[in-house]
Amino acid sequence: MSILVNQDTRLLVQGITGRDGLFHTERMLEYGTKVVAGVTPGKGGQTVLGIPVFNTVAEAVAKTGANTSVIYVPAKFAKAALLEVAASPLKLVVCITEGVPTLDALEAFEQLKAAGIRLIGPNCPGLISPGSCKVGILPAQIHKPGRVGVVSRSGTLTYEIVAALTAAGLGQSTCIGIGGDPVIGSRFVDLLPLFEADPGTDSVVLVGEIGGQDEVEAARYFQQHMTKPIVAFMAGLTAPPGRRMGHAGALIGGANETAAAKTEALNRAGIPVARITSEIPGLIFSKLTKP
């Protein structure tokens, strides 16, 4: 079992003819993801990797029955791509694109929300339900099917943690990278309920970082609504305030946005925070075996 993507996912790739779009479409196909359509304005009628390319999302959905989209278009075209999805019957869109202007993301997100469409990202690695479906750019080989859910604001740090889980024999139900930007479509509190409700997930690993208050809200949600255990990791304990650490969202604004403050909030809610990544599997085992 898994959340959001599975064997029933029929994927549309926006920007399929671009360098990144093409490379990762091939990787997704190798993994067994059902990629049914591509969209590149002006390139409709072509076929790429055996997949039909359309000019618009509307046409692609009508002709192929796609239900999910993944976006690899350059940052300046991301808003238009997202707004096309907002006007379509799709239910889920994953925006991999990095560097999307915040106001563009905000406006597209407002419209997607109004249309009842879930957005993951932007500036994220996507998500994978090991063994059945991969949407995005995550390296497939480190994952293995299992019962741990992973939700993270980071990319490569997530891979590090997933590899540690897999090495310890802990497979994953679904791993989601939610993105490193200040405005993202799905935050921890939007996804934790799905893991809580998923019969295929026993526990959740939450990977946070400096900036914003998402981890604190997640801690509150956990305390009030969750029965499944969460184990966390917080990046940025050594980050100096006021300096942007790569991610646009990773900037310590106020005192309550530091890794230390968030670690404290998570601990207070009963969520153990690993100090080093290799502690994570052990913390999960101890949480799962406790009555």
Added chain:
Amino acid sequence: MKIHEYQAHALFAEFGIPTPGGRMAADAATAAQTAQELGLPVVLKAQVHSGGRGKAGGVKLITTAAELQPAAEKILGLTINGLPVRKLFVCPAITVASESYLSLLIDRGQATLTFIGCADGGVEIEETAKTSPEKIRRLAVRIAEARHLSRETCRPFAQLLFREAGQAEAAIDIMLGMAKLFLARDCSLVEINPLVVDGRGKVLALDGKIQFDDNALFRHEETEQLRDMDAEDREELEAKAAGLSFVRLEGNIGCMVNGAGLAMATMDIIKYFGGKPANFLDVGGSSNPNKIVDAFRMILRDKQVKIIFINIFGGITRCDDVARGILAARAQLTIDVPIIIRLVGTNEAQARELLGESDMKVALTLEEGAQMAAKWVQAL
């Protein structure tokens, strides 16, 4: 991206937000002359991208002509939080009847534009938010709404800040100007602190801060021109031009990592094992070997660095490309500190073959590498 106060005031004026009408001066003589033109008293304010200017002696009220030049010279000689003062903002001193706080920013949690207001201004707003959160007023505005912001939407909020009707209406005008400025220039913050009522009952922006969304700079040539190269961290700019993300720190273990989250975690884990990271460095997701050479160059410029830890978890980044970059760097640069390499993921085997037998230390995990680096430095 940040700009100076005098530049923020100019943008306020452009968008119809009233200010006391100060001017910038880059030397003491010009500052003195500008002050005479504006009429005394004036306030001289150091222009640096840092808070705490007042405490550092960077803000001074001048009432007599004789004080002008020496005071200006003194402030221009200051270094505030490591930043040398190169410009002064000369601002007419005004009588302040009351001070409040007003800003427009993006509320990350709610994913909306939000006005933040507080009738008590001039102080650290974060402090007020902690001690008396009930004093902080908020007004969330959708983007579609912000484009055609109406006086009616703003009025109840403005009336919470100003009881006097004329002043509340003036505050509405300021809010409309802030929204226009925010959207037109892709800001991430427009802040007026304090927003004051002067002796004649006029509402003015006395001090302002504007920050811009770096992701949107590609469509704002006019904003890019406001960048003060002297006030920015040169290394961070240089890194950005090379496609890297770099922040210099105080330690002696150079770090080269792919991905911002992993780069932060690598620093944290080095610290956990008793070491001190010399920098944050994210080489990004692409696989260009030249970026690795640039990354080496930036790390090695810091003579504090005693060892370099390269931590790559290949996803989009291909380990063989990183290996090629390492070989190129060793051929082009003088690297006189040891290197610890941890390369896993995409094309890991090819990378190992490329690097072959070498004197570089190999770590299998992030933690092993971090521990090796920390121990090496401690043994020195």
